[in-house]
Amino acid sequence: xxxxxxxxxxxxxxxxxxxxxxxxxxxxxxxxxxxxxxxxxxxxxxxxxxxxxxxxxxxxxxxxxxxxxxxxxxxxxxxxxxxxxxxxxxxxxxxxxxxxxxxxxxxxxxxxxxxxxxxxxxxxxxxxxxxxxxxxxxxxxxxxxxxxxxxxxxxxxxxxxxxxxxxxxxxxxxxxxxxxxxxxxxxxxxxxxxxxxxxxxxxxxxxxxxxxxxxxxxxxxxxxxxxxxxxxxxxxxxxxxxxxxxxxxxxxxxxxxxxxxxxxxxxxxxxxxxx
Amino acid sequence: xxxxxxxxxxxxxxxxxxxxxxxxxxxxxxxxxxxxxxxxxxxxxxxxxxxxxxxxxxxxxxxxxxxxxxxxxxxxxxxxxxxxxxxxxxxxxxxxxxxxxxxxxxxxxxxxxxxxxxxxxxxxxxxxxxxxxxxxxxxxxxxxxxxxxxxxxxxxxxxxxxxxxxxxxxxxxxxxxxxxxxxxxxxxxxxxxxxxxxxxxxxxxxxxxxxxxxxxxxxxxxxxxxxxxxxxxxxxxxxxxxxxxxxxxxxxxxxxxxxxxxxxxxxxxxxxxxxxxxxxxxxxxxxxxxxxxxxxxxxxxxxxxxxxxxxxxxxxxxxxxxxxxxxxxxxxxxxxxxxxxxxxxxxxxxxx
Ligand SMILES: Nc1ncnc2c1ncn2[C@@H]1O[C@H](COP(=O)(O)OP(=O)(O)OP(=O)(O)O)[C@@H](O)[C@H]1O
Ligand SMILES: [Mg+2]
Numbered sequence: 001x002x003x004x005x006x007x008x009x010x011x012x013x014x015x016x017x018x019x020x021x022x023x024x025x026x027x028x029x030x031x032x033x034x035x036x037x038x039x040x041x042x043x044x045x046x047x048x049x050x051x052x053x054x055x056x057x058x059x060x061x062x063x064x065x066x067x068x069x070x071x072x073x074x075x076x077x078x079x080x081x082x083x084x085x086x087x088x089x090x091x092x093x094x095x096x097x098x099x100x101x102x103x104x105x106x107x108x109x110x111x112x113x114x115x116x117x118x119x120x121x122x123x124x125x126x127x128x129x130x131x132x133x134x135x136x137x138x139x140x141x142x143x144x145x146x147x148x149x150x151x152x153x154x155x156x157x158x159x160x161x162x163x164x165x166x167x168x169x170x171x172x173x174x175x176x177x178x179x180x181x182x183x184x185x186x187x188x189x190x191x192x193x194x195x196x197x198x199x200x201x202x203x204x205x206x207x208x209x210x211x212x213x214x215x216x217x218x219x220x221x222x223x224x225x226x227x228x229x230x231x232x233x234x235x236x237x238x239x240x241x242x243x244x245x246x247x248x249x250x251x252x253x254x255x256x257x258x259x260x261x262x263x264x265x266x267x268x269x270x271x272x273x274x275x
Numbered sequence: 276x277x278x279x280x281x282x283x284x285x286x287x288x289x290x291x292x293x294x295x296x297x298x299x300x301x302x303x304x305x306x307x308x309x310x311x312x313x314x315x316x317x318x319x320x321x322x323x324x325x326x327x328x329x330x331x332x333x334x335x336x337x338x339x340x341x342x343x344x345x346x347x348x349x350x351x352x353x354x355x356x357x358x359x360x361x362x363x364x365x366x367x368x369x370x371x372x373x374x375x376x377x378x379x380x381x382x383x384x385x386x387x388x389x390x391x392x393x394x395x396x397x398x399x400x401x402x403x404x405x406x407x408x409x410x411x412x413x414x415x416x417x418x419x420x421x422x423x424x425x426x427x428x429x430x431x432x433x434x435x436x437x438x439x440x441x442x443x444x445x446x447x448x449x450x451x452x453x454x455x456x457x458x459x460x461x462x463x464x465x466x467x468x469x470x471x472x473x474x475x476x477x478x479x480x481x482x483x484x485x486x487x488x489x490x491x492x493x494x495x496x497x498x499x500x501x502x503x504x505x506x507x508x509x510x511x512x513x514x515x516x517x518x519x520x521x522x523x524x525x526x527x528x529x530x531x532x533x534x535x536x537x538x539x540x541x542x543x544x545x546x547x548x549x550x551x552x553x554x555x556x557x558x559x560x561x562x563x564x565x566x567x568x569x570x571x572x573x574x575x576x577x578x579x580x581x582x583x584x585x586x587x588x589x590x591x592x593x594x595x596x597x598x599x600x601x602x603x604x605x606x607x608x609x610x611x612x613x614x615x616x617x618x619x620x621x622x623x624x625x626x627x
Binding site for chain 1: 469470472473475476477478479480481483484487488490491492493494495496497498499505508509
């Protein structure tokens with residue numbers, strides 16, 4: 001059984017700045033793996049390399065056995081990936097429906113001729129796509145805004161629509177860059193539920209970047225910690241949370257059993273998903 | 276670009292109904308009424324002069340619609356649209372002069388040839404964006420002009436004129452203005468239908484996605500470069516067909532018909548009419564086509580006339596002013612303006 005994601009010895013440099021160095025990580029099929037690390041650790045850069053937005057300086061990346069090193073984003077999608085972005089990248093002027101329909105792009109076939117005729121298969125597949133998208137809209141509980149231009153939606157809903165668009169792609173590996181950032185507790189719980197249900201119902205493997213350690217502890221099968229572009233710890237959530245290097249990276253040397261109320265502790269952080 | 280919106284208060288109960296172009300009964304009536312007007316009433320009541328003006332508008336609308344697909348819907352600029360129209364005109368002229376092919380074959384072939392030539396340039400030009408793309412398409416305009424001026428076999432050479440053979444398609448005959456009218460309006464109607472369909476299906480959606488957010492477009496599996504090329508191709512097919520129609524309409528083809536200024540006029544049409552709007556393309560084409568005609572033929576009938584050199588000036592000043600006005604005051608163009616006015620009256624007397 002091939003790994004959902006296999007990154008080995010990845011290096012990424014921007015001029016003099018080394019964003020990633022000697023990064024290796026594996027994500028098992030069907031797992032929810034979390035990527036943690038302080039600001040500027042290189043988490044987004046890593047996801048950008050995996051999804052073809054950045055070309056790594058050296059190293060190898062494969063997704064379900066397909067080598068995707070240095071490919072382009074649309075090829076990463078073809079290899080079975082879909083992602084969301086830290087700074088939401090929706091088609092802002094389009095409705096929720098159209099955003100999700102765009103997620104179906106690679107499942108449709110119509111081109112310049114059949115699309116322009118809108119007859120037979122082109123028409124049938126549009127209607128089928130519409131049905132698939134409505135299903136997702138129900139799942140994500142966004143039916144009430146399906147025709148709203150997404151730019152007008154509140155931040156939390158935009159994040160949800162972006163998840164929907166990624167799910168519409170029907171990926172085997174879903175990469176989520178801080179899907180709960182800036183959300184209140186209730187919204188975070190919803191999002192965590194969607195991620196868990198996605199994994200259960202669709203068997204999608206998830207790589208999640210998240211700062212909220214409570215969420216990470218609750219839903220991850222595997223955690224990888226980055227600091228200054230290097231992997232400083234990997235294992236189960238408990239193992240990583242107790243790893244002295246990880247604690248040091250987050251707390252500047254403070255003990256993990258510190259003050260829970262300030263959110264300083266890695267274990268049992270106050271906010272989080274339903275257990 | 277809301278692809279699937281309708282007025283509030285009207286609900287569809289199936290996806291089929293929801294995906295129809297004529298999504299409301301009233302819109303269907305409008306379209307049907309428009310077609311009857313266009314193909315039955317107008318040809319009966321309009322005189323030759325008026326039909327001639329409508330022919331010019333129809334040809335310009337085909338070209339403008341094509342450019343709008345590239346610029347308005349896909350977000351890529353082009354200054355070479357007129358050159359692709361020239362490619363179409365010369366393709367049609369050569370096919371009908373040398374091979375005696377009928378217009379019904381020569382016109383689509385003109386579109387395809389213009390599309391093919393545009394791909395040669397697009398492969399290089401569409402790798403860059405914005406200002407660089409503008410310059411690259413400017414280069415296309417000039418190099419095509421240069422080739423046409425020097426390729427005597429195809430064009431007769433510098434400042435030469437080709438006589439376009441007449442066409443007859445059933446009852447449509449280029450000997451009469453109304454014959455040309457049916458050909459031009461028929462093709463325009465097909466062009467509008469094609470664009471409407473394209474933009475409610477996969478390809479059109481992808482083009483709009485490329486315009487709105489190309490990184491995210493890649494992120495859902497759209498090969499952005501390929502789709503830019505597709506938009507360039509379609510837009511040039513429309514240009515090529517418009518060029519061929521122009522040739523058939525005036526009966527001759529010369530390179531002077533297709534200068535850079537025409538490329539800019541096409542841009543003016545879609546800015547004035549409304550970027551990313553199919554009806555806007557037609558409104559803009561009508562507006563820009565009518566300015567010089569009104570100055571030359573319209574105003575003298577009410578006793579205002581200018582000497583011809585001032586007239587040329589005035590046309591340019593008016594272009595500039597209207598483009599500026601729309602850019603500053605109503606960037607949605609005439610089409611948005613039209614909608615606003617319509618909404619005002621629909622809500623009347625509660626129009627606030
Ligand atoms: N396109 C780029 N050009 C130059 N430097 C970059 C680029 N992208 C990322 N970096 C640098 O790489 C480093 C890692 O950034 P990255 O965005 O991957 O961090 P992160 O772990 O996602 O942080 P955060 O938690 O704040 O999102 C930072 O120093 C950043 O400035
Ligand atoms: Mg980041």
